[in-house]
Amino acid sequence: MSAEIMRRAIALALENIGSGGGPFAAVVAKDNNIVAGGVNRVAATNDPTAHAEILAIRAACHALNAFQLSGCDLYTTCEPCPMCLGAVYWARLERVFYAGTAADAAAAGFDDALIYDELNQPKTERRIPMTELLREEGSAIFKAWLANPARIPY
Numbered sequence: 001m002s003a004e005i006m007r008r009a010i011a012l013a014l015e016n017i018g019s020g021g022g023p024f025a026a027v028v029a030k031d032n033n034i035v036a037g038g039v040n041r042v043a044a045t046n047d048p049t050a051h052a053e054i055l056a057i058r059a060a061c062h063a064l065n066a067f068q069l070s071g072c073d074l075y076t077t078c079e080p081c082p083m084c085l086g087a088v089y090w091a092r093l094e095r096v097f098y099a100g101t102a103a104d105a106a107a108a109g110f111d112d113a114l115i116y117d118e119l120n121q122p123k124t125e126r127r128i129p130m131t132e133l134l135r136e137e138g139s140a141i142f143k144a145w146l147a148n149p150a151r152i153p154y
Contacts, residue, residue: 013077026052026076028060036060053084068092081112
């Protein structure tokens, strides 16, 4: 754990706000050295997935030439939203350190509670309908994957 690395993430967020961006930033560190960072670019790029954590993870994977970040830590200015939390697990990060909480983000107008609530709803009761379609035909995809000797598990 490094307070200096978190201070760098906070400084990036403040710089991003000063540039008209969102109030979030994140850095990925390995052995207490910053590998890569990212700031919220949602509005700047018209990309709802351009959260700071996602961009920092992408940049770190590129810098380390790996699709998993085992042995790396994420320092983020706010507790990760559901999407970013999923990315944390997919990236296999070791630890996450955050400055602000989800409640702090909600007080600033960024409320993830709806998404967390939706995840707990049966698919048939979610605000956005989720309907299974052609499952049997779609299973051919996974059979092809399992039969491919060159597959790279992740």
